[in-house]
Amino acid sequence: MKKVGARISGRSSRIIGRKIFRYMRVTSTQDKAKKFAQKGLAEGTVVIAEIQTQGKGRLGRRWVSPKGGIWLSVILRPEITPMEVPKITMIGSLAVAKAIAELTRLEVKLKWPNDVLIRHIPSIEFKKVCGVLTEMVSGVSQVNYVITGLGINVNNRIPSPLRANATSLKDIIGRNLPKQKLLKKMLERFDRYYSDFRRQGMGRILKECKGMSAVLGKEVKIECADKIIEGKALDIDEYGALIVETEDGRKRVVAGDVTILSKIL
Ligand code: BT5
Numbered sequence: 001m002k003k004v005g006a007r008i009s010g011r012s013s014r015i016i017g018r019k020i021f022r023y024m025r026v027t028s029t030q031d032k033a034k035k036f037a038q039k040g041l042a043e044g045t046v047v048i049a050e051i052q053t054q055g056k057g058r059l060g061r062r063w064v065s066p067k068g069g070i071w072l073s074v075i076l077r078p079e080i081t082p083m084e085v086p087k088i089t090m091i092g093s094l095a096v097a098k099a100i101a102e103l104t105r106l107e108v109k110l111k112w113p114n115d116v117l118i119r120h121i122p123s124i125e126f127k128k129v130c131g132v133l134t135e136m137v138s139g140v141s142q143v144n145y146v147i148t149g150l151g152i153n154v155n156n157r158i159p160s161p162l163r164a165n166a167t168s169l170k171d172i173i174g175r176n177l178p179k180q181k182l183l184k185k186m187l188e189r190f191d192r193y194y195s196d197f198r199r200q201g202m203g204r205i206l207k208e209c210k211g212m213s214a215v216l217g218k219e220v221k222i223e224c225a226d227k228i229i230e231g232k233a234l235d236i237d238e239y240g241a242l243i244v245e246t247e248d249g250r251k252r253v254v255a256g257d258v259t260i261l262s263k264i265l
Contacts (some may be wrong), residue, residue: 086240
């Protein structure tokens with residue numbers, strides 16, 4: 001594991017990205033960030049790597065992380081309860097979605113609970129360009145710290161088994177994108193939304209997330225840990241839960257894997 005630059009600071013950020021640790025190759029930026037958090041490193045510290053050898057998705061899944069992508073984790077110390085942690089996933093995915101939209105002018109959507117999708121021009125299909133993983137260490141009623149991991153497919157190749165659902169910005173645009181520019185925009189957005197959240201709660205962020213949602217108003221199938229729920233996605237509540245109208249009435253879903261049954265997003 002090679003450490004490229006010890007500490008790169010100097011961005012005018014208030015919180016996110018006050019310190020950035022860059023690595024050539026790590027197992028997972030989540031693990032590095034967790035170790036730093038345990039040692040007491042400040043909120044807003046970012047760990048970023050060129051390559052992850054054991055990148056992680058949710059529920060122990062693998063996240064493919066070759067050279068060319070943005071793989072990073074952020075240490076956060078929000079004063080929230082464990083139940084509110086999905087709010088942080090929303091903030092992270094919104095920051096990525098907005099930064100990509102601003103830089104590329106492509107159509108970007110959020111797929112509840114943790115995916116950023118992009119339209120695979122010229123088709124009408126949307127594919128996953130980014131996944132967010134939020135892990136926490138907490139007591140019963142208070143979160144100790146949160147590590148939010150963002151994996152963005154920028155200039156990397158997507159292995160063929162994943163191509164049906166995943167894409168990279170380079171795949172769509174046909175050339176390399178300036179990774180540092182996207183990173184800077186994304187961290188600035190993240191910083192702004194996180195500060196808004198700490199000052200005023202989820203109001204504006206929730207509204208923007210709903211506005212970019214790929215699932216609201218659609219017929220969906222959600223695979224949860226112990227059951228499958230089918231119905232129409234009606235709303236996302238303040239805690240980041242999805243409200244679904246099913247044959248047995250309204251259900252509130254806090255986590256799961258969504259398949260959108262409607263053809264057109
Ligand atoms: C996620 O999980 O989407 C969360 C991914 C978080 C990755 C970041 S990278 C920086 C930080 N450090 C880490 O170790 N992780 C975080 P989930 O929703 O469970 O999706 C995982 C599934 O997406 C896999 O089972 C594959 O099907 C697919 N997948 C794997 N690699 C992918 C990629 N690069 N792009 C798109 N899809 C991928």
